[in-house]
Amino acid sequence: MRNEMMYRPIINEDILHYLRTEQKQLTGKLGALEELAHENGVPVIPHETVVFLQFLLKQKQPKNVLEIGTAIGFSASLMAESIGKEAKITTIDRFPVMIEKAKANFEKLGLTDQVTLLEGDAADLLSTLEGPYDFIFMDSAKAKYIAFLPECLRLLADNGVLMVDDIFQAGTVLKDIEEIPRKNRAIHRHLNEFLEEVTKSPELTSTLLPLGDGVALISKNN
Template structure:
């Protein structure tokens, strides 16, 4: 489960440490879950992304949220705590992760805001109703982001936001592919295709934030 990109910052180290440790920290059971994930090297969103999501979602106030990639349920639990009125659908393909996530939801999701769907996103996304979600958070297999993009845009409301996590490959995303280790070249190629597809689509607006390993925000215009 260890993700080497988690430990290769894309911004200056002192700034990274400030963003991670000097901003407001979580409390209670959600803080415990965050710390437990860090101790076990479970890949969850880093704290600078936590702070951004809290800020952005409070401003956006989405009512219906879709998450692709539940892992242990940290991000979904964070979004539920931030938005007490929101309904969240989250998709996880790995049975072990889904089982642990559901246990965490049983403890943290007292308002029953979160519905976990276990299975492949490629199978589940076509079953979801069109233009339903105000906000989509995609944090799954990076090589699949481009494949999932059309389905995400189909279920995203006009004016809604699709947030795609971990898109900068520890800052190596713009390097020539010959300089990329062979094991990472498929992801490198697919992410660059994702950027080109989004940037060349006049129906989409986008921006990239240097949070974690890069957060791509896409708005359906």
């Protein structure tokens, strides 16, 4: 399940190597999970995004967190460790193989009481949630970001932050669509729609960061 974009850096490779190797590393069971994911090519967030997310969450201290895209449970576990046991995390995934691995990892890390895993398609589940969530992390199907955005904003607390991962597609998001392989054009088109909305909407404040394959931070203007 190799994510090719993880291996096509959008910043200087020497800087990328420094960010991934010289910043504080994870330890214990969570560190072992990160290392195992990288060894097996599982598309978890890269280490520069790990460090940024830790910092952001420790400043924000959210009490109610929503994640769209559980994968093997690494980022949900990272968030749980970063903000402490008083916070609750709800995470959504639709792939049985990932769900099974995530459940096993939550059990191994002692997080089953703190993390609630919802099984199914986010397109169906988001409308059933009430929120509000202080922090939402979206790292799912890139072509669905624009479709999920309205529900994320509905669920987001007035002072909350929505963090969206993998928005640049290794920089190809800026290319003319005719240069994009046909199999990737839906992602390209919908990501451009998403970027247009979050950067231009008068109702939102956003910033884009070159972490990993690109990160967007979004908040609502109250």
